[in-house]
Amino acid sequence: MVSFINQSTRRTLSQEGLASFQAHFGDRFITSDAVRQHHGTDESPYPVCPPEAVIFPRTIDDVVAAVRLCNKYKVPIIPFGIGSSLEGHVLAIEGGVTLDFAEMNKVLAINAEDFTVTVEPGVIRTQLNDEIRHTGLFFPIDPGAHASIGGMTATRASGTNAVRYGTMRENVVSLKVVTADGDVIRTSSRARKSSAGYDLTRLFVGSEGTLGIIVEVTVRVYPQPEAVTAAICNFPSLTAAVQSVIEIMQSGVAIARVEFMDERAVNAVNRYSKLGLKETPLLLFEFHGSQTGVQEQAEIVQEIARDNGGMDFEWAERPEDRTRLWTARHNSHYSGLQLRPGSRSVATDVCVPISRLAECVTQTAEDLEGMPFPYTIVGHVGDGNFHVQMLIDPDSEDEWQKSEHINRRLVTRAIQMDGTCSGEHGVGIHKMEFLKEEHGEAALNLMRLIKHTYDPNNIFNPGKLVSWQA
Template sequence: MNAPLASHLLPQFEQRTAPPAMLEALKARFGDRCSLALAVREQHGRDESPFDVSPPDAVVYAESNEDVAFVVKLADTHAVPVIPFGVGSSLEGHLLAVQGGVSIDLSRMNKVLSVDAEDLTVTVQAGVTRMQLNNEIRHTGLFFPIDPGADATLGGMSATRASGTNAVRYGTMRENVLGLTVVTANGDIVPTGTRAKKSSAGYDLTRLLVGSEGTLGVMTEITLRLYPQPEAISAAVCSFPTLEAAVRTTIQIIQMGVPIARCELLDANAVRAVNRHDKLTLREGPMLLMEFHGTEAGVKEQAELVQEIARELGGEDFQWATTPEERTRLWTARHHAYFAALQMKPGCRAVTTDTCVPISRLAECLLETIDEADAAGLAYFVVGHVGDGNFHVGYLIDPAKPEERELAESLNLKLVSRAIRLEGTCTGEHGIGLHKMGFLLDEAGPGAVAMMRSIKHALDPKNIMNPGKIFAL
């Protein structure tokens, strides 16, 4: 099992600083939309990962496909890296300029380009966030369900193949991206995919690019699948005497084929943090947060069946959130769990895991992980999209104490080893980035990683597209 990369053990990447001629060309083209200010570069040189890396050499605020193409062509000429930037919510170091280069900020490319309600599709620029999209299409009776928690850009979500709380019913970005416009490593603007429901035309470039983490091209436009807003929605919380009871309830729900829309787990530590952060009064024990979508009759039937399953395993009666305001407050609190937990240990940073296993192995994987964390004595919290078999342990570390970082990484190493042994993955939704490059080799094997490297080299021979992520060349 390959160890992950601790921040103080990052390899010495070759630095490819943007030369003065390139910076002058960027300033001439973009004026104030090209910043060399240290504060701006530092903002674009960090994310929610625990890594500390020097910032990019420049930041360009793109407003069109042509802007992005200009930057990439210039970078190709000078063999300088380019790193796409959305809102900076990555947890794995995806947007860090490990070799220097130019950060392309896509946040101003934030237009909904077309809504095709009759076909249940929408095309957006990469800087549109998921909340913005849903606000702009609310009048159509449709919605986009993928909800990773953070109000991330749809470009960033596509690049990392994100999923989140609704994936148990609606799938991940892999299933919901129909087509892309991407700027390739030589600056060409290339469309992939169509709005048709299916296609057998050549290589599936859309699926290749979704999840490529900016290493094969810069996504500038995305065509997405939409869904009708459910006739009825009900949300509920249910507390359990033990974490095992909550997990086994989840397993039975999924194995019985209940079409639950969301099934989220919080351990007692996470519930305690959420209560303090959002001023709630949830029972501070293991808890499932659930949501049901469908017709009035369908939602009632789903809820009754799940309640019966939960009671058999010691779950308390459901506490219902029936109004939109109550549901919003509940799910907002769930989405705040990460930042709420950070406040439980002031000044800390989180080493966050992202394993996913087959649903039948979830209890084994999660319970062994918690036993190890308890024995280690390091502060932690657990949240998870357990309906998918995906859960996150956040180990809270003092950045001034290297021994805590080492302990967190050793626990993560044991967890990933266990997940792979149980035929799972080191990352269900966050991606590889910097942190999991060693784990990718363990999971996929040297032959598969060699194939990935061959694709990378063929599409990006100068290695300028977000280099140093997924694997080192």
């Protein structure tokens, strides 16, 4: 599991460089082992890979100074939200300096009339919703972790609401970004649409910190729905559950959330969150809208589910019941870890056209049968995205190789179905090898050219997303 680390590529600060950082940042330039170790760890299965130092910026000027110093001394700079990434995004595989945005955590502007909010990158998604609740608006993007808005932007995150509200790609309006030479650019205005120039916002959304440092994010927010209700439906088989989702989406029902859990994931959630769900494959639904609209949606969905062998809906209409269910779903990664204490989670995800979803999920489940480790399958299946969590012995090279074999088969299958190697985890280290297969050599070379142009000294999160050399 350490083959991706090449010690010869690590770049260290000279004594002059160390002195320059310490002079500018003082006690916010931290080199203690504990802090460095923490910032060299994420939720991926890779070993700890710490930076040389960690900086806690408080202002955009702090970020500008850090970037200019890193560019001057040609050492990497890695943005850090809360460290919840699953593909090795924040690991300092070439050394350098980590920027932890915990102290840049202010909501800067609430423009309720325009349905936009501007925040610093360290704002946590739950914090944002707490601070705008009084306006009657909410921010819908909800990855499982309590992720930061900056990190969610950098990885093009989504979550359980994506089927109705889209992903970060659709919900980031504008950014402020620090470039390699220390300039601060604004990628667009807050206008609802624009035909003026290249779409720089979309370029930085999903760039995983490899093109610049995001220091301000303007996002879309939405009116809180008049009526919300949730329901659970169990199915006799994985295929029946997923087929129901396909038919629901093809029916045109404007469902807000539809999540899938296999029986292993349900078992893990029951144990971790102390629920009593039936341990068969299930779908978890949520409906938003008017009272009449929600009722009509639920009736159509229930009829489709019954046609596929679904059991009667179990409703959760009280806010506290819905919160309990969705909190349990969001914690499925951590509940899965309890299936094998002491294990490391190898998590992967793909996204395929909705018409191929049942085939892809079923074949993946067949691949996993007989593996020597526990696993779960969950998914935001309303948009064709699902996740596999494999719980391996961190000391077993055999289990690591078997999990990587499953990952390769899954990704190859998804790409052959005209899907993608990652619906929301991102590329990081783990998925880099698949970009050529998905995009082709010419497109990959164009991405590399963009990286070289934006970051000529290769300081921005090097070794992630796109390789520096062909």
